[in-house]
Amino acid sequence: MRKVYLPDIQPHMYLARDIYHFNGLLLKAGTGNLNRYLNSLSNLGIAFLYINDDLSEGIDIPDAVAEETRVKCKDALQDTLFHFRTEGSLDTAHITEAVDSLIDDLFTRKDILVSLSDIATTDDNTLVHSINTTIYALLIGKRLELNPTEMHVLAEGAILHDIGKTLLDPKILFKTTPLTKEEFAHIQNHPLQGYQALQQNPLLSELSRLLALQHHERLDGSGYPYHLKGNEIHRFSKILAIADIYDALTSERCYRKGMSNYQAYETLMAECGDKIDAELLHIFFNSIAIYPNGSIVNLSNGLRGIVKAQNEKAPFRPIIRVIDDVHYEEVKLYDLDLLQNLSVIIMR
Ligand SMILES: [Fe+2]
Structure with a gap:
């Protein structure tokens, strides 16, 4: 699961979480072909969605309450x-x-x-x-x-x-x-x-x-x-x-x-x-995620990734799923634990 702003929604993405408007269910998790809803969502003032795609598979975004x-x-x-x-x-x-x-x-x-x-x-x-x-x-x-x-x-x-x-x-x-x-x-x-x-x-x-x-x-x-x-x-x-x-x-x-x-x-x-x-x-x-799961980050070593999980005692050093490695031609997915790689920091 990851957070994507409406203009960046692609046809292959699926909605990862239900969307409510006041108390009514607007769109159900699992809905695909999201581009057909973008105008209506934007008119309601919604800025982003939580989606599932290949890059974010297996990444969970825990919430504090149900x-x-x-x-x-x-x-x-x-x-x-x-x-x-x-x-x-x-x-x-x-x-x-x-x-x-x-x-x-x-x-x-x-x-x-x-x-x-x-x-x-x-x-x-x-x-x-x-x-x-x-x-x-x-x-x-x-x-x-x-x-x-x-x-x-x-x-x-x-x-x-x-x-x-x-x-x-x-x-x-x-x-x-x-x-x-x-x-x-x-x-x-x-x-x-x-x-x-x-x-x-x-x-x-x-x-x-x-x-x-x-x-x-x-x-x-x-x-x-x-x-x-x-x-x-x-x-x-x-x-x-x-x-x-x-x-x-x-x-x-x-x-x-x-x-x-x-x-x-x-x-x-x-x-x-x-x-x-x-x-x-x-x-x-010490209670909140500075870099929440599912957000895209640029690293000081030139790599880019999605925050995959948190290190509980180190809010600034989460585990990153690297999605875009400039040193390889093919996109290769792998994880980089910033607590084990102290020379790498999150730039943006
Ligand atoms: Fe106030």
Whole structure:
């Protein structure tokens, strides 16, 4: 299995994973002749597919949670946000159940270097972002050995962290040209609006609400809404900030390509210690795949390959299936373990 952007889809490729649009199955794994669907997929805002072909045979891309758990979470969140927007009521019973399934999945699946690989359509990318952010936050929580109650609170706060955005003016929220000072101030209201919205539901913990309030605060006081510094920011909010930024940077949209995991790693590392908690960031980058299985990489020895598997303790040194060797005329498939070949590094 490997990830291929729509323009690079070839007739011999087969879909490797089901594609959902909201909760409905759009295309089933195993579908061939994909070129006939490319226009429709592109119109839905889908940027890439997971496919199977000869080159990627036998390469598995493990996900942190089961597909049905994702669908359950999307369903619960969509439902909750819809009722909140239309009736102003905030019933989180479905959310509570859905985040517990997420936590169960994370604990029952073996420790893997995760790369979240959900395919978002334009219409549901807000839902996908909230769910991915929650999974990333939980991965840090799991490494910190948080207890089940703490994991639940972290998940609940994370999945609802941007609920305040539903109260913003969509014309400003989705504006693609630069924001005026007033418009930016309007956007910066969403953490406080989110906190106030979550106060409506007495079943939510105060800490879950605090996560919505503080997720844009930064250690050096440059965040908003209160410009809190250092330990004025709750540790869970610092976790959520990392998860939120990382997913925003790496998300693929039809109108812009997301950063690679490595580019996002460098971007976050540049802010490490000043704006972002160094210890938590270190834990995070030990939980995710910097070079996810199925991605194409160029190596320092001039070879090119597909990431085949991860070395658990060395996120920068995965095992590569070499697919294109400039020293041979015929394409020869073989594996190169970067942990055994320390002079070779990934260039791109
Ligand atoms: Fe936000």
